[in-house]
Amino acid sequence: MKGQIMSITVRYILLQCFFWCLYAFPWSFTAVYLSRCGISNTGIGLVTGVSSVLSVILQPALISVTVKYKCINFKNVLAFSAVIFIIFGAVMLFNKTPEVTLVSFLVVSTLSASVPSVISIICMEYINSGIPVNFGLARGLGSISYAVLVFVTGKMVSTLGADVLVPVYIFFSAAWLIVVIIMKMPESNMKKKDNKITVRELFRENKEFLPFLAASVLLFMSHFMINGFLIKKITDVGGNSFHLGVSLFISAAVELPVMSCIVLIIRRFGIKNIIVICSVFFVLKTIVLLFADDVSAVYVSQFMQFGAFAIYTPASVYYVNMTLKEKYRATGQAMTGAATLGIGSALGNITGGAVIDNYDINTMLWFALVFAGAGCGILLVQKILHKNFSIGKAVLRTYRR
Numbered sequence: 280m281k282g283q284i285m286s287i288t289v290r291y292i293l294l295q296c297f298f299w300c301l302y303a304f305p306w307s308f309t310a311v312y313l314s315r316c317g318i319s320n321t322g323i324g325l326v327t328g329v330s331s332v333l334s335v336i337l338q339p340a341l342i343s344v345t346v347k348y349k350c351i352n353f354k355n356v357l358a359f360s361a362v363i364f365i366i367f368g369a370v371m372l373f374n375k376t377p378e379v380t381l382v383s384f385l386v387v388s389t390l391s392a393s394v395p396s397v398i399s400i401i402c403m404e405y406i407n408s409g410i411p412v413n414f415g416l417a418r419g420l421g422s423i424s425y426a427v428l429v430f431v432t433g434k435m436v437s438t439l440g441a442d443v444l445v446p447v448y449i450f451f452s453a454a455w456l457i458v459v460i461i462m463k464m465p466e467s468n469m470k471k472k473d474n475k476i477t478v479r480e481l482f483r484e485n486k487e488f489l490p491f492l493a494a495s496v497l498l499f500m501s502h503f504m505i506n507g508f509l510i511k512k513i514t515d516v517g518g519n520s521f522h523l524g525v526s527l528f529i530s531a532a533v534e535l536p537v538m539s540c541i542v543l544i545i546r547r548f549g550i551k552n553i554i555v556i557c558s559v560f561f562v563l564k565t566i567v568l569l570f571a572d573d574v575s576a577v578y579v580s581q582f583m584q585f586g587a588f589a590i591y592t593p594a595s596v597y598y599v600n601m602t603l604k605e606k607y608r609a610t611g612q613a614m615t616g617a618a619t620l621g622i623g624s625a626l627g628n629i630t631g632g633a634v635i636d637n638y639d640i641n642t643m644l645w646f647a648l649v650f651a652g653a654g655c656g657i658l659l660v661q662k663i664l665h666k667n668f669s670i671g672k673a674v675l676r677t678y679r680r
Contacts, residue, residue, distance in 0.1 A: 295421035305388035331625030334392035361456035396616030419538030426531030497654030499623025504631035560586030
């Protein structure tokens with residue numbers, strides 16, 4: 280049994296690692312590759328914004344179809360996605376015209392932004408079926424793989440040019456497909472019950488979930504504004520692209536140990552407390568970056584990622600699995616992914632770019648601070664109200680006695 284658990288865990292780790300390596304192509308090298316193919320800055324911004332919006336629609340659709348039809352499972356969805364990645368990668372490899380590249384890039388970026396929810400659900404299905412796969416460890420190693428891939432590929436691009444990006448992307452897409460094929464997926468309990476639910480019913484039965492989603496959108500707007508335009512702040516304090524690479528490596532490096540211990544952290548502090556604490560770190564991280572006057576202060580801000588994105592990402596997955604009833608979990612995971620990687624990403628990048636174009640980087644960081652503060656405020660108010668409500672019920676029960 281231990282050998283089986285280890286085998287499943289290793290394969291799930293590979294699933295995460297190879298996915299985040301292929302994810303780097305459409306989301307970290309967007310401007311580099313599309314500029315090489317003759318696409319304007321307007322076109323590049325359009326691809327990023329549209330793909331983020333489309334992923335908001337696609338994520339719940341993928342989950343809904345998987346849960347609804349018995350002939351489709353999560354493994355089928357991932358395998359189909361991998362095939363699509365490879366096909367459109369091949370199209371970009373052999374046809375570099377701007378029109379074809381733009382459409383192909385839009386497809387792979389939209390799909391790659393939609394798949395993480397499915398990958399998260401698979402891990403929760405393992406856990407719910409009694410197989411203790413460490414989601415935090417797998418996700419943390421995925422972050423490290425992403426950081427290393429971006430660093431190494433960046434060096435390759437500087438030496439060989441942007442044309443090297445597509446072959447690297449195809450290689451990791453193929454590797455990811457192989458891992459998907461050899462994985463043994465857990466039997467989903469979601470198909471055993473009546474899952475014909477509406478979004479209104481989900482929110483009515485889980486009153487804390489809508490504020491959680493709203494806060495997630497705001498927190499990730501702040502996160503993507505900072506990540507997307509971090510180079511602007513670094514150059515503003517006298518740094519360059521080398522310091523950007525160091526900053527990104529720091530933020531990725533601190534994710535692994537924290538994500539690996541996420542189960543222990545949740546047991547110690549409680550999932551709802553963890554979500555609130557993370558939101559406070561989003562605010563603190565933004566404040567440090569806003570008032571940074573040298574590169575070392577930027578490094579400190581990036582180090583504080585350990586308490587913000589590094590914990591919030593896996594904690595949000597556990598939050599949905601632990602607080603929602605079984606029949607709502609798949610939809611809840613999809614909606615969380617849409618709120619963070621979809622709406623949060625789209626609004627964060629669009630707002631950040633617009634503010635910088637009209638003002639400057641520090642003004643943008645003030646906006647990021649407002650968004651992070653609003654998200655933190657929602658979670659704090661919800662926590663306080665829930666606590667008071669629980670105390671009120673206890674007092675009422677005592678009075679009735």
